[in-house]
Amino acid sequence: MKILSAAQMSWVDQQTMKDQEVSSLDLMERAATTVFDEIKQLYPRLAQYTFYIFCGKGNNGGDGLVLARLLDQQQAQVNVYLVDATDYSTANLANQKRLSAHLIQKISPDTQVHIPAGAIVLDCLFGYGLKRPLAEEWRSLITGINCCTGPIYAIDMPSGLLSDGPTAAEAPVIQADVVYTFQSPKLGLLMPGNSRWAKAFRVLDIGLSRSALEQVDTIFHYIDLALLGPFYRKRSKFDHKGTFGHCLIIGGSRGKMGAVQLALKAALRSGCGLASAYIPSCGYTSIQTAVPEAMVISDPEEEMITQFPDTRTFQSIGVGIGMGTAQYTIDAFKVFIMQGLDTALVLDADALNILAQDRDLWQFVPKGSILTPHPKELSRILGTWQNDFEKLEKVKAFAEEYQLYILIKGANSAIVTPDGTVYFNSTGNVGMATGGSGDILTGILTALLGQGYSSQETLIMGVYLHGRAADIAVQTLGVYSLLPSDIISHLPAAFLELEKQS
């Protein structure tokens, strides 16, 4: 799914009116009705609820006015607060007239509101039409709304949040529990720094012109199952273990052998033909016992890796998890990386930490390699950033300079390719915030790369399935109790979904 900018949304909006011969009023009715349907599902007995609907002067406000009419028709208690203006959009004005006048109260940006307990707030002050940060005068209204005790649903965007650029941390912005955004996720909803304003979002299909959506060119994409379908490879009857690659996980140190175990299991659950580990010898028995399907080669040293194996017979190599940064390990890793390998690697954890300490090493990392840093590891590589948009630019520049694929891990993990394309993940949940989740991803990615998927395909598919397995798992286990190993045991269900739709 494409992620569109405000300008692109507006263009698609105009094209839709032409292609489908509908008016802006028709589109607004359609958009607001999709939100109404969502709300009705959440609150089937609408007549028992009170809604506070805050409307601006543009089309976002217009959506709110339609919603107010639809809710009023279902006997919900509706209070509409409309910002007083002289330049309402045409569709906004038309919908003011369609609503009983007694439901509307005019307010100004600095009105102080008090929302009673139990009321539901619909924020329709500004959508993607917000062009600049909100001025200070809006603070009292926005703060009053944010103080409500009930849920806040924002229409298209939380008001005050810019769709395509950074929003200052101290800006007045609605803190939405859920954002119902139309047709395409907006960049502002995907940035981790904006999470207090957009706690969750749902993309609602409002039937905008397919051909217009296809024509829009963007570097930003949102990964869904449909994106994986075209490159997912079905297996054929005569395939054998040699077809699916031999993947090698290099990592582990005393006390951190579990990382390798998790990665191996995840690799085996992700279709690799053969899986091996290279580890310090203290882990030999535990890995052989815990993962009988895997093979183990051990370093002469007990506690840490002191030399790297000959990797020429492996189709893919994942390096760094649980590896530690003992001087012997650092030295051995440097020798390994400086030999100038010609296969793309999956580099995580301590492999990244070692590289981050010596910028001269990056030139030796094989082009097309995959880096999977969590935020701390990323800052060790790139230094600091002012906001998520700047972070993204820094990652893009780095990915291009060294021709690498970089995964910015977190909620909505972002894959950045060497040509500057960005894919945001749509799966995953907070249950994954437990040490070990990343090790599993390394296993999945190494297995997919070894099966011949390109680095880009590997990342799109691996990151999606990793999160999807966790999403399926929390349906029965919940986010508090989810263990990284539960992600592995739910990988089959995630792969089955993909198999079914391909």
Ligand SMILES: NC(=O)C1=CN([C@@H]2O[C@H](COP(=O)(O)OP(=O)(O)OC[C@H]3O[C@@H](n4cnc5c(N)ncnc54)[C@H](OP(=O)(O)O)[C@@H]3O)[C@@H](O)[C@H]2O)[C@@H](O)CC1
């Ligand atoms: N795309 C679709 O498919 C569909 C989209 N739809 C809906 O339309 C919404 C977009 O509507 P929109 O373009 O009218 O913009 P909106 O967000 O209401 O705000 C614009 C107003 O805000 C003002 N303004 C801007 N910045 C400001 C600031 N800092 N401080 C103060 N004022 C500021 C600006 O005034 P100006 O600056 O131009 O004077 C203008 O008057 C979209 O989010 C969705 O909800 C659906 O109805 C149908 C299908």
Ligand SMILES: Nc1ncnc2c1ncn2[C@@H]1O[C@H](COP(=O)(O)OP(=O)(O)O)[C@@H](O)[C@H]1O
């Ligand atoms: N709140 C969250 N929502 C979605 N995914 C998450 C969340 N927290 C963590 N994850 C995912 O879990 C993984 C954690 O990786 P990492 O921090 O490297 O873990 P570890 O090194 O402990 O195994 C990443 O893939 C990340 O995207």
Ligand SMILES: [K+]
């Ligand atoms: K809004």
